[in-house]
Amino acid sequence: MNFVWKRLLATLPSLAGVVVLTFLLSHALPGDPAAYFAGPAADANSIAEIREKLGLDRPLVEQFFYYVADLLRGNLGKSLTTGQPVLTDLVDRLPASLELSAYALVFAIGCAIPMGVLAAIRLDRPADHACRVIVTVCAAFPTFFIGLLLVYVFYFLLGWAPEPLGRLNEILYTAPPRVTGAYTIDALIAGDGEVFRAALAQLVLPAISLGLFALAPLARITRAAMLESLSSDFVRTAHASGLPTSKVLFTYAFRNSLLPISSVLGMVFSFLLGSNVLIEQVFGWQGVGAYAVSAVLASDYAAVQGFVLMMALLYILLNLLVDVLATLIDPRVRFEG
Structure with a gap:
């Protein structure tokens, strides 16, 4: 466990840098939060009074030290x-965004890894060319465009998908009792199959929209890792020993490709959490992405700072988890830096 503590200590400078940059960037947002909070009919005296109450009249350095002191007490401020x-x-x-990102990652893994493996096995054949075309197309279009296109086709034209009104149609269904915050999991815990199916139906289009963009890097790294494994000496030796092709491919080649694939998963999941901002807007999803957009539009310093800090912490924890998984996949791997 020494490498875990070393990795945690190594993240402290990065976390300190995030705190400083978050504070500075949030104060660079256009607009005056005091004027927004006071309302359009407020006069200059009312705005000045609110600015003093919020502490925005203090020097920037003093505001920063108050901000750090609040962070150390676990106080992220008031929105x-x-x-x-x-x-x-x-x-x-956060559970809403995690649920959406998790389903998107499952979709991306379920499509990208078989595609990458097939492309490596059928190198320079039609399957390989088709995989590269699909990956290029998925990476070329922004997530919000894909989301709008899926809504137009599957909801407006075909009527197969439910209305893009968030996590659950609250007119027809009642949200399950909160345990994890993820509707599909909480519905299963409550034994409510109808709510589970309704929540899952709401997840399909946003998860596919988000997962298609994550499909590209996963498919590419899987193809590259499999090609490297297939050209290695141990795979050629396994073939020469007369082992079945399926055993060589999945027991030897694919297993040795898991390390680079798992290393990318943490980065991809972090990307999904950050990229679901636009998808949440398209589908009316009540996650942290939509919350961050509202905060930016309102020049809500505390909410923007809290969102960025939370994303930074999640990114650090995900990378630490990836490092631990890498050592489980290959015990020879050690992270000293």
Whole structure:
């Protein structure tokens, strides 16, 4: 476990840099949060009074030290748009984004890894060319365009998908009792199959929209890793020993390709969490992405800072998890830096 502690200590400078940059960038947002909070009919005196109450009249350095002191106490501030503590808002909305990103990652893995393996086995054949075309097309279009296209085709034209109104149609269904915050999991825990199917139906289009963009890097790294394994000496030796082709491919080649694939998964999942901002807007998803957009539009410093810090912490934890998984896949791997 020494390498885990070393990795945690190595992230402290990065985390400190994130705190500083988050504070500076959030204060560079256009607009005046005091004016937004006071309302369009407020006069200059009312705005100045609110600015003093929020501490925005203090020097920037003093505001920063107050901000760090609040962070050390676990206080992320109060959101101007919701009127609730930012930490409460993030905890309430994070499960929705995690659920969407997790389903998108499962979809991407389920499509990308078989495609990458098939492309490597059928190198320079039609299957390989088709895989490269699909990957290029998926990477070429932005996620919000794919989301709008899927809504237009499968909801508006064909009527196969439910209305893109968020996580659940609350007119027809009641949200399951909160346990994890993920509707599909909570519905299964409650034994409510109808709500589970409804929540899953709402997830299909946004998860596919988000997962298609993550499909490209996973398919590419799988193809490259499999090609490297297939050209290695141990695979040629296994073929020469008369082992079945399927055993050589999946027991030797694919197993040795898992390390680079798993190394990319953490980065891809972090990317999905950050990229679901636009998808949440398209599908009315009540996640942290939509919360961050509202905060930016309202110049809500505390909410923007909390969102960025939360994403930075998740990214650090995901990379640490990937490092641990890498050592489980290949015990020879050690991370000393």
